Amino acid sequence: MYPAQFEYEKAGSVSDAIDALSSNPEAELIAGGHSLLPTMKSGLADPDMLVDIGDVDELHGIDHGDGSTRIGAMVRYADVADDDTLREEAEVFAETAHQIGDFQVRNRGTVGGNIAHADPASDLPGAVLAADATMHVAGPDGERTVDADDFFHGMYATDVGEDELLTAVEVPHEGTAGAYAKKPNPASGYALVGVAVRLTMDGDTVTDARIGANGVMDHGTRLPDAEDAIEGTSLSADSIEAASDAAGSTLDEYMVMEDQQASAEFRLQLLGAYTERALAQAGERAGVL
Amino acid sequence: MATEETDHEDGVQAIDPDDVDTEDILGSAIERREDPALVSGEAEYTDDIQKPEMTHMAMVRSQYAHAEIEEVDTSAAEEMDGVVAVYTAEDLDVPGNLPVGWLLDSLEQVNHPILASDRVRYQGDAVAIVVAEERYQAHDAADAVDVEYERLDAVAHPGEALDDDAPVIHEEVGSNQAFDWEIGDQEATERAFEEAETTVSLDLHNQLLIPNAIEPRATVADYHPRTDELELDMTSQNPHVHRLLMSGVIDHPEHKLSIRAPEVGGGFGSKIHHYADEALTALAAKDLERPVKWTATRTETYITDAQGRGHETTGEMALDEDGNITGLRVHTEANMGAYLSTFAPSIPTYLYATLLSGQYEIPTIYCTVEGAFTNVPPVDAYRGAGRPEASYVVERLVRQAAREVDMDPAEFRRRNFVPGDGFPYETPVAMAYDSGDYQKTLDRAKEMLDYEEFRERQEQAREDGRYLGVGLSAYIEACGIAPSELVGELGAQAGLWESSVVRFQPSGTVTVYVGTSGHGQGHDTTYAQIVADKLGVDYDDIEVEEGDTDEIPQGMGTYGSRSAAVGGGAIVESAEKVIEKGRKIAAHQLEADPEDVEFENGEYQVAGAPDRSMTIQDVAGASYLAHDIPDDMEPGLEATSFFDPENFVFPFGMHAAIVEVDPDTGEIEFEEYVAVDDVGNQINPKIVEGQIHGGIAQGIGQALYESAEYDDNAQLTTGSMQDYAVPKSSHIPEIKTASTVTESPHNPLGVKGVGEAGTIAAPQAVVNAVVDALEPFGVEDIEMPLTNERVWRAIHENGGGD
Known part of the structure; x- marks a missing residue:
């Protein structure tokens, strides 16, 4: 279909973009365009103005620091997926980026666009939660940071205000191993269910587990019951099975997403199976299984 | 008729046409000449x-x-x-x-x-x-x-549309019944069911697809x-x-x-x-x-766009105590959509029920079809058009019947095949099969799968809680629909011949005009191969023109796997007319009797006098110069033909899949997919392979992913590629192909058609494999597409899986 008419403005800096958003409440930011353009073409969104932040220098670059790595909001998925250093530092984040879409999507879509859009079936929210990332958000009053656990509010809703923009994601260098197990929707490639895992090990023992799931609830969600079930145990097929059984146990089935491909009941079934796969893979990478 | 075998399990290698001599060009796997323009963006759409x-x-x-x-x-x-x-x-x-x-x-x-x-x-x-x-x-x-x-109020499904209380879509009709049609012998079929040792029955849904x-x-x-x-x-x-x-x-x-x-x-x-x-x-x-x-x-x-399939069918098979099929009874409600599209009435009738005998000797068949108007777009031909639906019904029932009589499905098929010496074979549903050797394709597929070893592996895996299955699909299709007189009797408001012109230019190059209209099939390559072979003219000196009413005399187009069988036949006829005219000119110039002039590899030669010869290019030049041609002859060297074949052609084959099903998630993994096809003589084995691959991909799409879904208001809920799952390369397994070659007697090339074979064969190979894998759970059928959830539920409802 054909989108309605709109104005287009290219922002030169973060403050340019914030000014444009503040002066026009109907304006939308456009990054890689992979989510916004299809919704405009199908008539689900018709912003008056698009503010293109794709060429804003401050939003680019991966900066490997001492305890964390700062990934600019406009960094492409492919650059994250191909960053071997990041894979050492925060395996779950790099691995998840690698599983997004296909080559074309990874060469075009941006980390910041994905996280700020907060599509519940997108891949990165689970990785943000599992990696315990910190979001950097800039607005008219300056920059602030938001913890992963406070960032996702609901379907397409985050802590980023209307005149704010996500500038970077900061990923800590923590955890022994990470993995992402994804069941793609055969039509769209989005996650019917995706489970991101970061395990911190002391020998065979799991000292810390962070598990984030996509595609199940209306926004990226931690799976605290599965985390509790695996933490403090020695990692084994049995402990992994116990954790997978716990994965969806306290999720409200009425709130679980449903679509053509999977009912809520079946999504919870997949959630267990994919939690098991993600934990097993992380265990293997940690050299335990 | 002899059946030859070729084997290309590792894929057919494409050849540069410059490396092939003209006398070997027909049957060579040369690269497609149209591809450079298509892949570079130079082609004009x-x-x-x-x-x-x-x-x-x-x-x-x-x-x-x-x-x-x-x-x-x-x-x-x-x-x-x-x-x-x-x-x-x-x-x-x-x-x-x-x-x-x-x-x-x-x-x-x-x-x-x-x-x-x-x-x-x-x-x-x-x-x-x-x-x-x-x-x-x-x-x-x-x-x-x-x-x-x-x-x-709206209605999307044929069964509901035919209910008495359904909203009537065309008031002048008074109901939603578009037609009520039957074929076969009702009485004999009823009797077969009464006398049967046992019967099986399946309700089969062949879902609507978007092309x-x-x-x-x-x-x-x-x-x-x-x-x-x-x-x-x-x-x-x-x-x-x-x-x-x-x-x-x-x-x-x-x-x-x-x-x-x-x-x-x-x-x-x-x-x-x-x-x-x-x-x-x-x-x-x-x-x-x-x-x-x-x-x-x-x-x-x-x-x-006109959609495809959309059948709701009840199929029943009658069997004797030895596992022989004694009768087949089928009732189908076919979705016609809101209006009757161009060839719509033929698809669920003559192109469907006439194939219900499959590869089997079935003494009696009776089929009724009700067409239903619904509030979906018009439904018409979609790759395979009626034949996939028929093959699905037959092969799913055969699987169920084999289970019923406790016989391996391969053995059950062997027992019921039309035997190799049984051709031509008249089915009880108005078809006369031209030629075939069904046992040979089954044997080849079994060999490629290592079938007996697989059955042992399957047994072992089940003990380990893993569920493997093998699915067979013995398909037959009717392509190159003809002759015109017959299709006229069946209701076609058109003849189904094809026309061609083969024209020499004075310089000795050739242009071929054909009434088919390719749209991805590679006709520019294959037609040039045919003409190069017939005329002995260099492949690069031949141009193919299609798809233009100003340039091509007449034409019926490209569909129903007809182009090689019917269009190719028309080209051969024109080429032969050109050769005959050229023979007279050559004889005149060589001062010989035309009967003594032989034509081979592009050269006319007086028999027994090797130095008295002329190339066909020189003859072409002479024909246009017209200074020295027979007195009663018009100048020029070209010929027009209208080719109306004497019958359909009947490609056949055996496709087989081995899958593993994860009972916890309903996920299906392919271990093997083998395709043994007999499409008659092959003009270009690389193009044949590509057609088989593409067809299988589309068939797997139907089996596992695709479905046009409508809600209670007949609104399409799978209205984009975000929701309608067109299979991607990662969804398609490695495909091993092999061929047998049984020439068709119904056209001069001995070809049978290949465009739809994979689409017709694949769905039931996949569904039979999944049902075979899930036999321990008592699963007998799962509705297409076999989404993970449907498979998981089928297992779950029978007490399996987590």
Whole structure:
């Protein structure tokens, strides 16, 4: 279909973009365009103005620091997926980026666009939660940071205000191993269910587990019951099975997403199976299984 | 008839045509000559065409599946920037009714207006058109046309549509029954079931599919008022058929209408039919005296391209105590959609039920088919067109019957096959199979799968809690539908011959004009191979022209795997006429009796006198020079033929899949997929392989992923590729192919057709494999597409899985 008419403005800096958003409440930011353009073409969104932040220098670059790595909001998925250093530092984040879409999507879509859009079936929210990332958000009053656990509010809703923009994601260098197990929707490639895992090990023992799931609830969600079930145990097929059984146990089935491909009941079934796969893979990478 | 085998388990290697001698070119796996232009973007598609002063058309379509039109207000649209004209049904001064080209005795022929005036019958039915200077302006203005509707209840499924209390879609018919049709011997079949040792029955749903040609439909129309010539470039699989039909629809004389198909990006049947949009583009151009372009959006292709399949079937098989099939009884309710599309009535009748004998000797068959009007887009031919539905019914019932009599499905098939010495074979459903050796394809497939070893592995795996299954699909299809006299008796309002011209230029190069119209099949390559072989002319000296009513005498087009069998036959006939005329010229020049002049490898030679010879190129030169040709002969070297084959051709084969099913998630992994096909002689094995691969991908799409789903209001809920799962390369397994070659006696090339084979064979190979894997859970059937959830539920409801 054909989108309605709109104005287009290219922002030169973060403050340019914030000014444009503040002066026009109907304006939308456009990054890689992979989510916004299809919704405009199908008539689900018709912003008056698009503010293109794709060429804003401050939003680019991966900066490997001492305890964390700062990934600019406009960094492409492919650059994250191909960053071997990041894979050492925060395996779950790099691995998840690698599983997004296909080559074309990874060469075009941006980390910041994905996280700020907060599509519940997108891949990165689970990785943000599992990696315990910190979001950097800039607005008219300056920059602030938001913890992963406070960032996702609901379907397409985050802590980023209307005149704010996500500038970077900061990923800590923590955890022994990470993995992402994804069941793609055969039509769209989005996650019917995706489970991101970061395990911190002391020998065979799991000292810390962070598990984030996509595609199940209306926004990226931690799976605290599965985390509790695996933490403090020695990692084994049995402990992994116990954790997978716990994965969806306290999720409200009425709130679980449903679509053509999977009912809520079946999504919870997949959630267990994919939690098991993600934990097993992380265990293997940690050299335990 | 001899059956040869070829084996290409590791894939066919494409060859550079420069490395092949002319005498070896027919049957060589040469690279496709059309590909450099197609992959580099140089090829011209309809939407690439630009004309001076060209305008753009957009359609106003109903968002409801069934509604009365109360009022159409175009005033706001007419005022908008760039708008040239807005038309509603009232503004059209032509018959404007789309015809149906295949009649059945009981068929209810309903009006199919190109613009709806009083009622819309599917979501996407066109109500008005807007023409503007720019494409965006046309679409914006189409959005501004205000249509007031009174909504009516809608129905999407044939079974529900045939219920007494269903909303009636065409009031003049009084019900939703489009036709009621039968074939076979009812009495003998009833008797077979009464006397059967045992019977099996399955309710089988063959879901509606969306064709998804990569290029959406498009038309550029250009009218020349001084000469009354109306020129159309359009996405057509059969320009001459479109010209004939359109001349009636828009009331423009056929000889003043030219239709050209530029490059066409796939069709799968969806570009055979005559739709409203192309006629409306032509009318607008004629009225405005300016070129008009219309290109469907992807959304429009989802809601307006004729869809395929859509059968709800009950199939029953009668068996004796030895596991012989003694009878087959089938009742099908077929979704025809809101109107009858061009060839729609033939698809669930003559192209379906006549194939219900499959590869088997079945003493008696009886089939009834009810066509149902529903509020979905018209349903018509889609790759395979009736034959996949038939093969699905037969092969699913065969699997179930083998289980019922506790026999391995391979052995059950062997026992029931038409034997190798049983050809030609007359089925109880009006077909005479030309040739075949079904046991050979089964044996080859079993060997490739290591079938006996697999059964042991399967047993072992089940003990370990793993579920493997093998599925067989013994398919037969009827292609190259002919002869014209027969199809006329069956209701076709057209002959199904093909025409060609083979023309030498004076310099000795050749142009071939054929009435088929390729849209991805590689005809430029394969037809040139045929002509190079026949005339002994270098492959590079041959040009192939298709898809243009101004250049090609007549034609019926490309569909139903007919191009090689029928179009190829027409080319061979013209080439032979050219050779015969050339023989007379050569004899004259060589001062010999024509009967003593032999033609081989492009050279005429007087028998027994090797120094007295002339190349066919020199003969061509002499024919145009015309200084020294026989007295009673016209100059020039070309010939025209209309080839009407004596019968269909019947490709067949055995496809087999090995899958593993995860009982916890319903996920299906392919371990093997083997395809043993007999498509007769192969003109180009690389193109055959590509057709088989593509067909299988589409068949796996139907088995596992694709379905046009409609809600209670007959609104399409899988209206884009975000929701409708077209299979991707990662969904398709490695495919091992092999061939047997049984020549068809019905055309001069001995070819059988290959375009639809994979699509026909694959779905039941996959479904049978999954059902085989899940036998320990007592699962007998799962409805296509076999989504993970459906598979998981089938296991779960029988007490398996987590």
